[in-house]
Amino acid sequence: MGLCQPSANVPFSCGACCGLFNLELPPDKLRNVLKERTETFQQTVDFGKPYTMAEFRKVREDAEKDFAKKDPLTYNCPFLGMLSEEITSSSETKVRSRIGCMIHPVYSGDARSQNYSFYGASICQAYDCRNKERSLTEEWEEIFSEFADDSFSYSALASDYRTIDLLEGYLAEKGFDPSSWFTTYKEKIREILNIKFQKAISLWNTSFELEMESPPPLPYKDRLAKWLGLESDDPRL
Template structure:
């Protein structure tokens, strides 16, 4: 099932990012994270509950539409105009990754995606800006180091943050990055994983718990606010893009410097290694 090479030839951007292994996949464009509580625990519980309920359903149009209508979300979605699809659930033999519950693979070959809000064509054909625009090497690295669907899907649409991260590495190397620079070195794999984890454990986020969901569509209906450096008597950080995309807010020079120091430490893992 995971013939990634074959898939790479069929997608824009040449690196397939959506369903990549038994436990790593993404459902971000289905609105997976656009829920009141997008923490790992709450989202996993929602996926398990929803999938178990869906598996008991008779596969007919009325039952599926009724199921969709009854999917209640707890709490307020961060982006009102970003649809959370009630058919994103857990797929695969051991239900260990997110995916579409209406996909033919889980429904004896019948494609029920036409019953969704976006319609079957959009579900089949949509590819997010990361697929189109992230450099191939970055995508190949992320695909290799990702450990589970939750963090992978949270990060993979963070195009600006990922670009800034990998470009910083390239600036330190003084050349373009190669996939082997990272995946051939456990210390560097760990560095990328730690960077990915900042998305959930970043201590300088404007509102703790908020900002996990990323609105990445090209219409830019919602964007992350800029950091007000002036308010603390500072000029923009050299890590400005990363800090902004992590949803940071600083109330003092000291907190800004602490955040920069965390990133310095992370990047220092590259020292003398490549």
């Protein structure tokens, strides 16, 4: 599923499109919200009784109705929760916990189960953020998973299309071959991503952000510097 639910060796996932980061809550509170959702879901939802999904949605929408939002028009789906799964290798079995849709068909066994969400199955399954299917998805997936320390920081990377657009443009503008970006220039990429986190640049995207204006006719280095709040001659670029 691209960057949102990456390959089995990556312990993190992205839930930005479900609107979690539209809530004006610090990371520890967001974690508590996910924990509460997941516990309530496990205690009350029975896929053999589909109406319990509708009841869960109502309970959680009522519980979260007073949370402040960055954008009052962006929906925060209560079906986003913690997903635990066992990963077995030749030597051991580990439990990996990601964030994701608790009523996804892979768990419910019903292709229409996401119709109990606000957007419905057709929108949930067809939605594509701009980072999901990049040509270098596997490479970004690797560096994001190395850089992140949980699914929240991973989401802040995987959903931020503007930083990645500018990084790819900047590296191409310098004449670097894309096949070498994530080997020869990995530390440079990590340094730039670290600046993003230090300055909280689009740290909690909803994945619905769109650049409404045409980008300025500037070199990618200047555009990247402006986006990160740096001078264009900053030695870190």
